[in-house]
Structure formats: C-alpha cells, structure tokens
Amino acid sequence: AQKVTQAQTEISVVEKEDVTLDCVYETRDTTYYLFWYKQPPSGELVFLIRRNSFDEQNEISGRYSWNFQKSTSSFNFTITASQVVDSAVYFCALFNNAGNMLTFGGGTRLMVKP
Amino acid sequence: DAGVIQSPRHEVTEMGQEVTLRCKPISGHDYLFWYRQTMMRGLELLIYFNNNVPIDDSGMPEDRFSAKMPNASFSTLKIQPSEPRDSAVYFCASSLASPTWEHSYNEQFFGPGTRLTVL
Numbered sequence: 001a002q003k004v005t006q007a008q009t010e011i012s013v014v015e016k017e018d019v020t021l022d023c024v025y026e027t028r029d030t031t032y033y034l035f036w037y038k039q040p041p042s043g044e045l046v047f048l049i050r051r052n053s054f055d056e057q058n059e060i061s062g063r064y065s066w067n068f069q070k071s072t073s074s075f076n077f078t079i080t081a082s083q084v085v086d087s088a089v090y091f092c093a094l095f096n097n098a099g100n101m102l103t104f105g106g107g108t109r110l111m112v113k114p
Numbered sequence: 115d116a117g118v119i120q121s122p123r124h125e126v127t128e129m130g131q132e133v134t135l136r137c138k139p140i141s142g143h144d145y146l147f148w149y150r151q152t153m154m155r156g157l158e159l160l161i162y163f164n165n166n167v168p169i170d171d172s173g174m175p176e177d178r179f180s181a182k183m184p185n186a187s188f189s190t191l192k193i194q195p196s197e198p199r200d201s202a203v204y205f206c207a208s209s210l211a212s213p214t215w216e217h218s219y220n221e222q223f224f225g226p227g228t229r230l231t232v233l
Binding site: 037043045046047050092100102103104105106107 | 156157158159175203225
C-alpha cells in the first residue's frame, strides 16, 4: 500500500513571503514517481512537476523549487516571494509504477494575502 | 489539442435519479482515469482503463457506480440511483503509455471536472 501525507491542511502567508509545503510519502516500491499539482479556485488540476525515485536532484523553476529527500521520504515544495495568484490547493501525489496508480495527498490550501 | 473534455460541467439532480458523466480523452492517449474529489476524502481514483479495457475498479465505491469505455474517444461514469453522498467533483484524466521504463509514466492530463450535486 502507498500513502501520501500533507500535514499542513491550510497555510496563510502575506505576499512576498516564502512558503514551504510539506509532503511525506510511503511506498514499498523502489521505483516510483512523485508529483505536485496545483488546483486554483477555478477547480482544474494543473501539473507542476514530476520526479522519479532515482533522481534526488533538487529542482528550481522560477519562484518554485522542490526538495526531494529519499532518506526521509519527503518531497517538499517551496514558493519564493509568494504572490496572490499562488493562492490554491496544492496536491502532492505518488505514482506506483507497477500498479499504474496515482495516490494523492489530502492537499494543502495556500492563501496568499496582499 | 482541446485537452480532456468533460460534460456536463455542473449537474444538479435529485436523489434516486440516474446520473451520467461523460469524458473525451486526449486523442491518442491509451489510459483513462476517473477520480472523485470530496472534502472528506480528497482525491480518489475510482477506476482506470487501458486501451478501453477496465484494469482496476477497486476504487469504485459500490454497485451503484459503473463506468464504460466503448471506444478510445469516449467514456462514461454512471451512478444509479444517485444519493446525496455522491455529491463531489468528478475528474477524468488521460495519459499515454510508453514502452520504456524511463518514460513508463506519462503525465496524466486532467479534465475540468464535473461538479455533481445530489439533492
């Protein structure tokens, strides 16, 4: 069985603050993928990043960065200099290569206030 | 490409009625997934198809739910009879299949969802 835990259900920050969204996963597989999706108030799910279990390099994309730590089974997401448009629910997800299953965490609602 | 298309976008119905949700995956995609999102349970995978064949329906909550994929470009999720606890947003997603491990997962593209309200 696999599980994704996003302990922070809701985070509120003021614009321009940095914010980190935590994600911890459990899986027995040695081969897996991790994802972050964004769900803005409009409701659609927007893909942000995919990471495979053999690539622990951190990644930066503009104001977004991701820290993958296999030793602690964590895949945290940091937004630098947050903006109001970053307000959304963010989901971390784990893909089981063998079963073709995408398991989502409970999501973290981020509110960025002006 | 138009992306994954779902219809209707919103559905309001009364308890006991039959509800049919529709999905058109991205052309050429081999996999199709149905998810349900609720406040209580978050995002849950209900069922997925590979080349129109249901592969895993262990997430389907009960016999009132059924899903079909008669061809590569169309799938339905039916609830009969509907109940108020079925109220949720239902997402359809599709992805490609790849032959090599390095690309053995392809990103799932999600549709806009159908917001179902059962009164």
